[in-house]
Every structure is written in C-alpha cells, then in structure tokens.
Amino acid sequence: MISSATRARIDAEIAKYPVKRGALLPALHHVHAELGYVSHESAAAIADIFDLRPVEVMEVVSFYNMFFDTPQPRHHVRVCTNLPCSLRGARTLLAQIESHLGIEAGQASSDGRIGLGHEECLGACAYAPMMRVNDRYHEDLDVEKAKRILDSLE
Amino acid sequence: MSVTLTIDGRGVTVRSGTTIWEAARGAGIAIPTLCHDPGLEPVGVCRMCAVEVEGARVMAASCVRLAEPGMVVRTASEKIERCRAMLTELLMSEQPDVSAKERTTADDELHALARRYGVRPRLRRGAARPRDDSSPVIEVDHQACILCDRCIRACNDVQHNDVIGRTGKGYRARIAFDLDQGMGDSTCVSCGECVAACPTGALVNKPISAPLRPRAELAAIDTVCPYCGVGCALTYHVDEAANRVVFAEGRESPGSRGRLCVKGRYGFDYVSHPHRLTRPLIRIDYPKRALSSEVESSRRERRKPGGIVDYDEVMPAFREASWDEALDLVASRLREIRDRSGSGALAGFGSAKCSNEEAYLFQKLVRAVFGTNNVDHCTRLCHASSVAALLQMIGSGAVTTTYGDVENSDVVLITGSNTTSNHPVAATFFKDAARRGTKLIVVDPRHSGIADHAWRFCRIRSGTDVAFYNGLMRVIIEEGLTDADYIAEHTTGFEEIERAVKAYTPERVSGICGVPAALLREVAIAYGEARAAITFWGMGMSQHVHGTDNCRCIISLALMTGNVGRPGTGLHPLRGQNNVQGASDAGLIPMSYPGYQPVTSEAARARFEAAWDAKLDPQTGLTSVEIIEAARDGVVKGMYMLGENPFLSEPNVNEVRKGLAALEFLVVQDIFLTETAEFADVVLPATSALEKTGTYTNTDRRVQIGRPALAPPGEARLDWEIICEISTRMGYPMQYDSASEIFDEVVSLTDSHSGLRHDNLGATGKLYPCPNPEESDGTVVMFGDGFPTGDGRARFVAAEHSGADELPDAEYPFILVTGRVLEHWHTGVMTRRSRALSALVPEAFAEVHPEDCERLALEEDGFVRVRSRRGEVTLRVRKSVDTQPGSVFIPFHFREAAANVLTTDKLDPDGKIPEFKFCAVRLETADL
C-alpha cells in the first residue's frame, strides 16, 4: 500500500507536470523507496491516483530495469558487463562475486541481503570493472575490493 | 482536399489524410500487414507493410504514413519482398510447432505469409513462452504472439474494457492482463474481441459446442444475435454435418459495427443442449403441482448450490405425444374454456425473444381466435412505463434516435442503465464517446461499469429519480438554459413543469437524493449548455411504481432544452430483449394492435376486423401481472405461453406459483422445459432463433433478418407454424407459406413499416421508418419537424417525488435492487445452458456492501438468507462497493434463488410495470 507520506510526495510530483501522468515514474520511484517494489496493491493504488488502467502501470513497471513487481532483497548489486567493462575483466569479476556469495547473477542471497545481477553500461567505462550497489557506484574494482564492499552490506 | 500520388506506377487520388496503405487498397493493391486491421488505429510496428517512398532514406510503414501529393511509392520491389520474407522468418522462428489457429480455424495470417514467402526459419526458437489457460473461453499462447498489439487495441479502443496491455521490454515483451494476471483472473469480460483481432494462434477461442474446424469447411450464416436489444449483426460458422455452431463472429453493420459481447460470441450453444424439447409432451401427473424442488418452494433444502433443472425430477410428469394429439388437445381445451367461460377466460403471453412474424401471429390468434386482448409479454416488465410516458408525451414509444448517434452528442445522460452488462455493445459506443471527450453523466444508485467512464457520476438513492430530475430542471430553468424557441414551437404545457419543479431546490433535492447540490448544479448546467444532449435509460428508471413519472421527467428535460429531433439528441430507452421493440410494434400488448393502434379506437378496430375477418374485443386487455392475478383468482382459466417464463420473471413468485397452479389449462411452447412449464398441461417443442427465419427489431428500430443456422432438433417445429396449427384447429384457418409472407401482412397493417420486405432488408436490416429501403438505411433521427400527437406538439407532463412502495423499516432494513449480470440472460433458460456463460457465473449471488457484510458477519462466498414480506432465498455473498450500504443487489436469472420470490407486485399505475428495483428485505447469515 501507499503511505500518506508517500502519497504526499506523489502529489508534489504531480504538481510539477502539465499532465498528471508525467509524474508516474517519479511516483514509482517513491513507491520503491518505501516498499522496495510495486506490489499489486500499490499498482492498483497508483492506477487509481493516475487514472490509468492497471495494466498500464504494469507495463511501465515491467519496462524499466530499476522497477520491480516482486519483493526485493535489501541491496541491489549490479556489475556492469558491457563491452568497456568486459574488456577489463568484468565477467571474471562477476564470476568471482558469484562464487563469493554462492549465488548466480539473477539470484538473491537466501537471507534476502543481496540481489546480484549484471547490468548494462553505467557510464564508468574508464574505471572498469565497476559495480553499482543500490545508488552508489564502486569503480576500479578488483575482487578483494568488491568482497570488502559486499561484506560490509548489512 | 485530395492528394494524388503514384503507387507502383499508377496515379492514385485519395482524400487528404488517407494512409498509403488505404490508398493502395483503394487502388486494388494489397499490401501485406500483420499489426494493421482497418478497424483499429494503426500502430506501424510489425513493419510488414513498409514500402519505399522515393527520396526517403528509410522505408515507411504504409499503414501509418499519410499519402502526400506527388509521393512516388513502391509497394512490392524485390528489396521490399525480401524484407517481408525476412520479417516472416523472424516471427516464424519463435512460433510453436503447431499454430493453435491453424489447428482450429486454419486462418493464421502469419502462416499464410510463411506459405507465400516459402519461409523455413533458419534459426530454432528460444526459451519457451508460457500458455495461459485460465479463461473459460479463450486460450492464450504467448509463444504464438507476435506482439502486433491488435488485441490491445481491440480491448482498449474498440470495447474499452481496458484489460490487455503489453508488459516487459524487447524480447521479453508479452501481452498481459490487468496486474499481469492470468486472463481468467483478470477483469476480462470475455467479449472475445481480442480473439477476433488476433492474426496468429496467440489468442484462440476454446470450443463451445463443437470442435473448432477450418473456417473454409464451415457454412457461414449471416444473422442476428439472439440476446439483447442491441441486435448485433453476427455470422455463425456452422458444421452442417454435426448440426452445430462452431464459432460466432461479429459482422459489419451500421449499428453494431462488428462488435459482440460474451453472450453473442460464446453463448450460442444452448440451442444444442441435451435438454432441448424434441417431441410434444402431455401431462400425466395430476393434480397439478410444481415438479422440481426449486419451483415447489424456495425454502426447501436444495440438493446442490445452483444449476439448471434436473429433468429426471420433472419429466416423469409428462408423456410424449404426437403433434396431432397434442395440438388437438390444446385447441379443444382452449376452445372449450372460451366457449364455456367466455373469451376473457383466456390469455396469452408471447415473447420478446420471438420474431416479429411470430409476435404478430400470436396476438392475432389471441385477438381474432381467443377473442380477447389479454395478450402481453415481458415488455410489461421492462419498458412499459417508458412507453407509457413516451406515448403520452411525444406520441411514439420507439426511440427517437439510435445508440450510434451518440457520436454526435456532446453530453450523454445515462440513467438507470447498467449498460456495460445489459447492452454491452451499445456501451462500447458510449465509452467511445467518453474517450473522445463527450461528457458522460451517469445517474444511478449502483456503481455499474459505465460509471467508470463517466464525466460525472451521480449516485442517487434508490427511488429518488423524480426529485433528482425535477431539481435538474429547476436549475436549468433558473440558469436560463431552456430552449425557448423549441418550447414555443414544438411543445405545450411548459408552465406546468415550471410550477412543478419550483419546490425542488438543489439543497432539498440533495437531501432527498444524497447527491451534493453542487454536483446537481454542475450536471444541470452541463446538460443545459450542451449543443446536443442525448439520454439513454434502462430499467433503473422504468421498474418503479413511479416508473412512468421517472420517464416523464427525463422526457421533459430533453424537451425543455430542445434535445429531441436533431443529430446527437434524443430519447433512447435501451430495449432489453432482441425483439422487445418488434413484439410491441407487432401488437403483442393488451392495449393496441400492430403499430400502436389502440384497441379502443373504433377506426383501428374496424381496420383489423376487416383485415382479419373476425370480431374483435373493444376492451383493453389485462397486462401480464394482472393476468397472473386473474389466473390466481380463477378469472383467467386457460393460457397459451409462447417462450415466456413468468415463474421467474414476474414479481412475487409465490403468488405466480398460485396463479399458474390454478389455471385449468396451460400450454407452454418453448425450447426447454422451463419452470413455468412445470405447470403445463401440454408442452410444445419450439424452435430457437438459430433455427428459423424471421425479423427482429432492435432497440434502434432496426428491422433485421434472422436466418436459420441449424436444423431444429427432433420434431421441434417452427413457432409460427404451431400458432397456425392451433388457430386452424380452433376453427380459424391460418395459412402462410413463409415468414416473409407473414411479414408482408404485418407491414400492410403497420404504417411505420411500410415499404419493408424480407428481400429489401439487406444484410444489416433497415431502421424504420424507411420509405425507400432500396436506397437508404432508414431513419436515424425522428421528430425533427413535430410529433405524432395530433397537434404535432409534445406535451410536458409534470411529476412529483413520491418514493417507493415498500420502504425499509426496522424489520426489513435493506433495499433490494434486482437486475442482471453480463453473462446471463433473463431467467437463465438459455445462458445457464451455455457452457461458457454458466462457467463464468455458475450460480446465484447477492451483492452486499463490505460495511454491511462486516456488520452482519457475512463472508465472501458464504451464504446469506434474504427475506422479504413475500418470501426468502438463500444465496452466496459477493462483497462489492458497487452496491450502496443499506442495499443488496440480486440478479434474477437464478432459479435456485429466484430474486422474484422477494420482489413486490405493486404496479406503476400507468405502465403497469412492477417495482423490481425496490423492496424491503432483511439479511441473515445462513448455512447451506
């Protein structure tokens, strides 16, 4: 569901746009900030707020890599594997992280702490390999540095 | 403005705004396409229709690119054809091994292209995509989906059901329903428009009553949907050897434009149900009594929670007989009663499900042979009050314009109509209008589907319509929004209205109706300021003891603002049954002969006495509820029931039971052994609409031909033939060679129909009046230049708010509202014998507001006992905020919990319609 605080944030976003729907992506960001994903209830509530068909909300949620319609682990760890990073060993690093965490890319640790995945170019090409942990970039990684960062996640 | 361009070397001139694809098609050049369908907005995503435009860097999708002057287009160069072959290959590579469409109707458009281009994919398909089997009528195979979006546009732009979308991105994209649920778990209403639009095997129909087979092997029968008054044109695809309809498709028509709803598309299989009557039956079980446990008593313990009659329980009361024996018995008993007790001891119920020809012959039999005007049909239960008000005020009971005319309106008032359930295809046009920005004002105590599309929804309290509309009219007068010229030129009695509505201030009305005064004002001003406003209404207006007053108010509203007689304006009571308009037109009502010529008029009577060569009764006959009462009181002793099931459709079933049981002789002519037939002495097996030729007149006044798609089962006979046989055996020979000949007789006596013949109705019928059927589709807008009222003027009739007959009190604190659901029809005789429809809604339920459920400890899907002063029923609970707190909604289709056990038989004084929309009940938890 959507809390009144989130609802207020969504209303503030709506005020910025000439057409209400413009605030849909910001609203979904707020829903993620609160819940970590868009539940069916939130999707229905968002559809209501924005006068959309439920499936239109799901279309948008499913189109963007940063939106989810299922509950998410606490931390999103994404290793960039696009060409500039791959040229500098990103895939090797990802394999090492996989074995360190005991999960494969696309999976989450059983304690719900870390969801591991690979991602397309994040604009850190000269500082490869790199990974994104939630909103933070970690660049110029080697496996030891990556492990330290991962191990420090709550 | 026209545009001339060159397509494949030929000069082509088209209207400006035409796409290249359309321009080519007009010139006889077919450009292949997958995502485009002329009935849908083009999206240009499949790229199959891409063409070369000279001077352009890239190829253009011809379905979206507009023709421009001087454009030079090539539609089929070698490069283009190679690209199309590649697209076909790309799509084919992901297709399942067997296309569900090829396996069924064998008309997969992608496979046709693959054959055309000789494509054999060089690459194997990737990860399997899922199938979705959750809908009872539609099979979804995401593997076969080519993401052309046709289903999405069919769902959202054509039907406005807004269920289908496309989730995911790129290769993970797939069609999705609502919150990405299974189709059967979504709000899908199973209209099947998506299946009709799908070019591949991604969406195919499940078999209904016969295995799906290639289209080319089936006979295509163009006819009319047998359900509601919208009268959708459709085609049945028939396996003639098996005598089964395999599937149904919408057919292009100026009215329904190819659209269908779930009943039309999937509800045809009742005609092939094993319960069909195939031989005449004569009762052997006397004294007469109800046969099935549900009919015997609503209190009795039920063996199963729902369902249709158990023939084992009822059939032993009858024996099979020959037609001759049965017909002779019917004729002799009816004649004997007439001769012994007088013509008034006989009565007949015809049916709005039968054709104009059958309705006409039936009333002719009752009037000319029985000698009485005691003939009626279920119009009494639906729009009798609307017709009474319309006849009184504008001199004609038919609609003044079509539902499609809504496209010319800027304000639409929809009141007392659950349009999306009861007139689903008409509703699609209202939703179209709302999408285009037309202001939809919905006035209703229930939040029905159409309210979702409303510009303003006025949720009035049940039974407060008169107050609401008087308030509306007061605001319009106060704001100076009346059309003084129109009032002066076309009406009389406006002062009466001005006086009457004075007391209805918005604040007072707000107190009565529970609608904010500001909303009332806003809506009144919108309606008053409209360039063209149109009004549609349904049974929420008519089925009240003040039903005629309700209708008077909306007629006055339209008249005072000049909203009759121009495109986009008018009065349209949405007719319920496929031929309720036609049956009334044909005289199947106690007060008039065909064409609404009053039986009390000497001139009219003389006309019909001459035409029929019989002495006719000058007295107006009894109406349907009155006939049942007269039967109970022993006044009416013999009845002929053609296709009606009053046991479930009339109010206060316990009284109906007494009435039917008291009849000395009852003959029922029907396709199934109905609840009413349990009281019959003779049951005659009739033919369904799918088995005979006849005309049906829809809510728009469109007279359309129904054609036989199937052979009747066993010894079942054409209804008009049976009427003729009975008539002849009663000493009044009736002899016709065809339905067409009967229609000619109807037309000869019904001035509004003059000029019409079966052979000039064409593929999609004609809107009467249609003086020139060879040239014209008929008349859309009526009364532009006056009304058929003698002085040519409409007459204002004022009404006062009076309230319902039986108000809630401490003992019976809830308001019962009865009605229908999308998936079922009337007394369920047809729809509950449809595989798909009964799977979608298998049993009776009561819709109760969640707050009331909580207060009364009612659980979703648990049982509730609903009790009125007249009886009680037990049925499942459905929580819904669509019903107001303090109200309960029960659809009346279900014999195991007949809503009409509860309803009151109090009548509107003018329309003689019962108050189905209001009575007092109490709710209790129950176990079953």
Next chain:
Amino acid sequence: MLRVPHVTNYLSEHFADDAFGTLAGYERYGGYKAARQAITGMAPSEVVALVKESGLQGRGGAGFLAGLKWSFMPAETDKPKYLVCNADESEPGSFKDRILLERAPHLLLEGILIGAWATGASKTFLYIRGEYAFPAAQLERAIAEAYDKGYLGKRVMRSGFSHDVVLHRGAGAYICGEETGLLESLEGKKGQPRKKPPFPAQYGAFGMPSTVNNVETFCHVPHIVAKGSDWFRAFGTEKSPGTTIFGVSGHAVRLGLYELPLGTPLEEIVYRHAGGVPEGRRVKGVIPGGVSMPILPADQLDVPMANEFLRERKTMLGTGGIMVMDDTTCMVRAACVITYFFRDESCGQCTQCREGTGWLNKIVNRIERGAGVPEDLDVLIDVAGKMEGQTICAFADAAAWPVQGLLRHFRADFEQHVHERKCPFPESFQL
C-alpha cells in the same frame, strides 16, 4: 565523482576546482554572464542565429545542427513550449555527460536557460538516467541554488522571462536516450519511440512543441554566447566546430576523458593521449563513438574524429566514447557482448528489431561456442541488412551497424571460429 579529464579545454577548464559545481564557484569563473547577456541583451532570434552560425552539432550521437533544431520551434503558438535536456547517457563507452552533470551542473543550467530564452520555452524537463543518482543529486542542488538566486523560476534575472526546470529521473532503459522514447518516458509511459512525423518541434513533450538537446550540447552554448561564433569555429573542423569530451575505455593505457577539438585524429587520441595499449600488445580495433558505431581496424586510426571523415569509413562520431581493443581481443566475443546489449534493450515494438537483435545474438553466441556454420555469416549479414532503415527509430540500425562493422573488418575472426569449431583467442577477455 568522476576524475577530471586528462586534457582539458573550455568546457572542462575548471573541473579541477570542486567549487565550480556550486553557484558561487561557477559565478567566480564568470558563470551566468552569458545567460544574462542573452536574456537581457539579445532577442531570441539573435541567439538562435548565433548558435546557427557557430555550427554547433548536437553531441548526443546524431550530430544534428543545434541552431537549426532550435529554429524548428514554432515562433507563433498559443501552446506552451518545452525544452528537454537529454541526460539519459546510456550509450556503452560514454561517460562525458556524467562529468558535466557532476562537475558543471551550472554550466548545463546556464546553457538550458539560454536555450529556453532562444526557443521561448517555459519549462525544461531534465531527463536524467535513473542510475545517475549522484549526478542527479548534484543537479538537484544546483537547480535549488539557481532558483534561490533568481536564475530560475519567475522573472529570471529580473527580466520578464520565466523558466522552470523539472528534474526527471528515468528508471533504467537505454531506449529512453532516443529522443521520442525519452518523451514517452517523460510522459510516464513505456519508452517506446514515437512514429515520426510529427517531430518534437510540432508535437513533443506532453504534445507541446519541444526541443530535445543533449547535455554537452547545452554546455557549449554559454561559451558561444559569451565568446562568439568565430571564437567557437576556431576549434575543430569547418563542418564540425568546437571541442568534445572524448571518453577512452578498453585496453588503452591512460583511460579517462579528453576534451579535444573535433577532427583530432583518432590515432592521436589513442596513442598520444591515451598511451596506446600496454607493452607487448598491439591495437586490434577501435570503436570510435559508443558501441552503436562500427569498429575501425588498427590501420584506419588516421581518421579525424569528425563525422564528415568518419562517414567515409562507414562509421560515425556517435557520443565520442572510444573503446580500444588490443590484439588479444576476440571480435566474436565483442559481438556477443554488443548483441546481447541490443537484444536486452530493444523496446520491442518493431518486429525486425525485437526479433532481429535476438537472432544476431543467438548466431554470434553459436559461432563463439564453436557451433557455427559457414552460412551463419551470411545470415548475420542478411538479418543485419534488413534491420537497417525500416523501423520506427534508429535503434535497429544501431544494433545492426556494429555487427556489420565487425564482419567488415574482422570477418576472419568469425570464419576462424566456424572453421576451428572453437574460439581461437584463449587470451581474450572472458564472457
């Protein structure tokens, strides 16, 4: 925060000073003078004319003339007009907008302000990719500073001109970098590119006349206004004036950003500035402008980095993201990575893009695994050829070009895989 460029010029001159990112710091270096000059001293048409004269090309990849684009905005209209800043930098190999966002947010805002004045836009939607959380925070702060100072909002710099900037975060979709995909996304929809016509100048954001420009494009504008078009034209080539910020990634020795005039020879960037590849290795190929742009083999690095020269080599400047690959590199693996990306990021509307990207990826994967057959190369060329010039947007072209480029210059790599039924480059980067 991204490290400052190894070579700086007018755009990046003050990047080493962290204060440059603040309003006070930016103003210390003369910031917002150009905007004041434009708004208070120039007619909008004069600004458009000046930018036209400067020959500034859009820096988002397509290289369309910025002044010309501005001139498409209808002058007489009763509709609100919008400016849209495309900060959805997602082209693999590109990170130049990121540094501008992080270190020069006020330079961007000043460019936007001038663009808004020139085009009569009442509002700018600044669409930043969702993953750029830190740059977004920098911008948010900068926008707030600008509002506080009266540089945004009602009556900008006490003129009669008002302008709002709305920062809009994307949510992870490469296609939103396409200008109409971006507009759809801005409107709260899937980022599916629109059919054109109509073009954004007629029917843009929320259906209103709009102009979409890249971050870097805006950043050149204050300099052009302040110093004139002749000054600007002194940088770069005749047809491609000005500098750009090249990003060098891959196997080069000195990775990072280089602000250099357009027309700088690729070999100068790769060898002189970026130090070539490590000792003992040789350059095998270089992608000159983000993965969408066809690769150039080592013997073609003499090309000046400007579209008029790159086009002759069947490639383009793109975003100036230069990827250097040394001789260990398996070009089939490179194709695997690139085609995987395009398969993942196709919006899925057009058939040949949605399905074709998948085909390309499947076939190169199969070749890499050693399971390819000789005909596979023809199928690749066939499919890629039929993805070009036929779809709603240029994404399909962008997916086809790199495959075509790799086959054009490194067909031998592919053939060797098929012939040997395995990857012949054991030392190549891992997949």
